[in-house]
Amino acid sequence: MSTQMKSPVLDASLPEEEPLGARRGERLTALAQQHGALVALLLTVLIASVSFEAFPTSDNLGNMAVGSTFLAIVALGMTFVIVTGGIDLSVGSTFALGGVLAAWGSQYGTLVALLLPLAVCGLIGLVNGLLIAKSRLAPFIVTLAAMLLARGILLAVTDEGSTTYLVEERSFLATLGEESLLGVSLLVWITAVLFVLGALALRRSRFGQYVYAVGGNEDAASLMGAPVARTKIAVYTLSGLCAGLAGALNAAYLMSGVTILGVGMELDAIAAVVIGGTLLTGGFGFISGTLAGVLLLQVIKNIINQIGSLDSSYQQVVSGAFLAVVVVAQTWLGRKRRML
Template identity: 85%
Template structure:
């Protein structure tokens, strides 16, 4: 009789009780789609409670205002899946808007390419320091946040100069025009998320992102380019922040210098609320979009109430983030136990 050694064949599958496998599936579904269920429930409750919530104008404005944060959260998703963090995106968002407004005097191409080049370069430097010099992402991106804000103040004479965008230019139309009743920034955001989801789920680069976040040492042993992957995701995060800032400048037809403060925390909150683990190795693009929409719907509901101070937005967002992190930790432990 021929015997098969462990090395020459696959290991036998471990038999699991039906209840355990079902519980594991339920935990995974809750972790992946919990934010979507919450979004639907909150939106339905708001539609019933406020006559102006489900109107076309309110939904259109909420979609456009969500688009800029969503683009930033897109880049942040890749970073967090690798187990990193990027605190510079808020400052890069503001810097991108100012550079776009300044560059719009020389045409749409300059208005778009200048913030992409500068913010992408800062993101790439972040990646190089983190991947090659092995510095902590928190410290590196915190320094980049201060650097970007300093460049912003230098370009705007300590914030005293606000660059305006010609409302008749093609660049302004990118932010203000609509297509089928939906703002152009929303369509751009949808296209970017589709490309991001495709890259994360269907490309070798996406496999490397998950591998690095799951176990960096194991990924290196498997031949994954760990350093290049980290550099790529931080560069992508910088590009997304710069593009979001440029689109926001086109929407506001000006480069507002005070924007972006705290945006990095909003982006991180949206990504985590959407189901991406802060520890890395698990996450998905669609979840981040749902997280952004959930935060914006909650903010809109608070505005609809009217009697509540705007500070409640931060309170509710923080409470949601804490609950989601607790739920993720519990679900992760439950899946390991099963």
């Protein structure tokens, strides 16, 4: 009576299938990292709508949407930088500089008002990228120096902040800040278009693949032929352009180039990106998550204003506490994914 034996060679050649529970757990963990900010945003909006009568009104929602646009555009560029594993501390100062340059340039026409802040702020981002990619300097130090440089240029242009340039009332720049389309501010439409383009670039383009590869493992990306230096230069240039554009649009909204804006904005942008699920270590992040993070910070700010008895400092307390919770949750989810 013969007994059928299994071939050890055949057994060794067959890969073990991953358990269904492990695959399901990995998918759930990834979804939590990607959409956690959106879930928190929806729950916060629901609670605020029930708690405050003025919160769900069209005027309040419209004001929140417009107020979110400038930080959102800055955070859009910051997302690309952080996905590569970098950081950009100069965006707050370049945002303020872009607004001042746009207001100053509006007296010479719309083309100057829009191109001047983009050119100057984009150049600052380009220099950041060159120093980081080519000279291999630390992004923290390089962008910190750029922050001081941009703020210094701002003070020089405005005579130590004593001069405030006004946007020409009949200019196209003023139209961008005042007009609406289908009942929605043009600023919101511009931001929405930028986020759609940013999401397509990050998720559907070769450039986006390079961004993820550089953030995931720079050495491995280089061995695979990815243009590591060029990708870093591109993302820092993009960050500068986004900050400059946000500043120009803010000048259009306020009808002036306010010199005191942008202080601490880089921290808000980083917080929004991290809350949205992008890892500070790089290699993982989503544009949609960044938008959810920005809106969540704006909703928290609005809720504090609705309460009335709390001053603006509580916004920083709540935002900081929320950011700490998100970072801890991301670390735990990342470890869980590696274990699955």
